[in-house]
Amino acid sequence: MSGTIARIRREFFTRGRSIKDIVRDLHVSRNTVRKVIRSGATAFAYEREVQPLPKLGPWRDVLDRMLTTNAGRSAREQLTPIRIYEVLRGLG
Known part of the structure; x- marks a missing residue:
């Protein structure tokens, strides 16, 4: 994902491409592109607060x-x- 983040930032900030164009090329959500551009973070991690117990x-x-x-x-x-x-x- 970090490679995708770098590419999103490069396309938007250095090449001046629109969010819509980036979404089409990289096949990611508009919300993902917007989050990467606004946050400035180089990596994202998702961790559950509570691990669900398996039904088995x-x-x-x-x-x-x-x-x-x-x-x-x-x-x-x-x-x-x-x-x-x-x-x-x-x-x-």
Whole structure:
């Protein structure tokens, strides 16, 4: 992204191109181009304040165990994804 930021700044400030032209060439949002031009930052980072918990969290160990044992079985004995879903759904 830093290469894109540098290119946006170069196109706008040194070559005098419009935001609309930059958006067309670089295939980025107008809001992104405006943010880069206004902020003067050379890099942007997005970090979540609160990490969401995955829905599989409580059953993750069970699922890992099922997949591990499933890998050791022959193709005919392996559980299908539908069967794995049904087992997990039955657990709660």
